[in-house]
Amino acid sequence: MKNKENKGRDGKGITAEKDDFSKWFAELIIKAELADYTAVSGTIVFRPASYAIWEKIKEEIDKRFKKLGIKNCYFPLLIPEKSFMREQEHVKGFKPEVAWVTYAGDSKLSERFAVRPTSEAIMYESYAKWIRSWRDLPLKLNQWNNVLRWEFKHPVPFLRTREFLWNEGHTVYATKEDAEKEGGEIIGVYSEICRDYLALPSLIGKKSDKEKFAGAEHTISMEFYMPNGKCVQGPDFHHDGQNFAKAYGIKFLDRDGKEKFAYQNTFAISTRMLGVMFAIHSDSRGLILPPRAAPNKIVIVPILFDDSKEKVAGKAREIEKTLKEFSPILDMREEYKPGFKFNEWEMKGIPLRIEIGPKELDKESVVIVRRDNGKKENVKIRKLKEEVDRVLEEIQKNLFARAEKLLKDNIVKVRNVNELKKAVENKKIAFVPLCDKRGCEDNLKFETIGAKVLNIPDEQPWGTGKNSCVICGEEAEYFAYVGKSY
């Protein structure tokens, strides 16, 4: 293919195949202008192409959070060391990754400040002041912000960055029941956005004690399967019980006149999801975006010849207006041939391309080309809007179906250690009967050379009698998803 030979030589196309995942992903990120590296390891620039999608995710989630009565606020970036140290499990979990501010100019500060790796510590000092009565509850606050975790593992753009953007929801309830009920609502919002906007299916379940959030009583997570066989933890919800309430003194006077500790939750979705989405949908030609996540859903490429130029250009502008709701890009650049433009917009992941030239003009039609499967169709201009609507919806569905197939095809049920090892070796997610002993989970990681329990789904396929833990052989408590993870 001529096209193929040209790739790479001019530094514009992606040269790596998707099978060569790391190389492919790095190229995709740079060439589709999603992100760029900076001088600080593990930090990236979120360029407009990716930031616009983040804004969309934010917007949709924010709307839904507000419906649930969650209000936005903003807490400071810096956390005094004393506050940070209050909840011990939390400290243990985060301390190795915390960056400290110790100097102002040339003078050393008398107290050092943590750059937030997450905001529990600073928010809960305030919560303790604000909450006095059962009438103050529930308190439901959220902030959209950045956090810094000084990871030492090899960074990957979007998927493992030291600084990232997210939402931090922090809610407080009078009773455990009310607090726990929120888990379903929040995970419902996150999974709706992932499914309907990002076209990503996930495995939803509870984290094991070993893997749960530092300071939480339990964690519900959404796990995603990447094309290189590794899993990624996406959005999550933590029920903290009274752990933080006790550490930070979040108490209230209840109806019965007794002072009680409150129950708390925290939840988050981060810019990591952008990386998950880019990686799962895209191909060797470049980025593929689900229409509902794409800032520009359409590109219009007019085919301009001298004799018909004016007419075609006029029609193209008309179409641009008709399709305004899809934020179309009209590529009128005359210095590039259409073929060049096709490749460029495919690289950048525009879901649908509309071609219009003299041939179409005569027939009052246009050619539409899908980014997800390359299929071309002739469409009458008078029907264009409804056809575009239909095709975009089909692309959205197709991308989800593809991603779902990738996920489902890579889950295998295993019954013993050998099957488990083989599954992990083959880059599968194993569905594994386990007991709930910590030792067995440690052992599982050892046996599989690094795989871990992703989560434990609510729906348990007990069915045919009892199962035994693949590690110790005793009666299993549950089936868990196990795989290598970022």
Add this chain to the structure above:
RNA sequence: GGGGUUGUAGUAUAGCUUGGUUAGUAUCCGAGGUUUGGGACCUCGUGACCCCGGUUCAAAUCCGGGCAACCCCA
């Protein structure tokens, strides 16, 4: 946590072994011309040796350190 590879323009690269012209090429980018249905062509032009130190008359090249990217193993 351990081991390895690599840093030359916006991108992809040559040169490095054996130090020595004005650091070569393609593409991108800018100007002009000719073109335009899957990465057109011609002319001219702009643009680079990761940082700090050392060795040397002389460093992209050799040495040390730092920073960064990537790979493998735990």
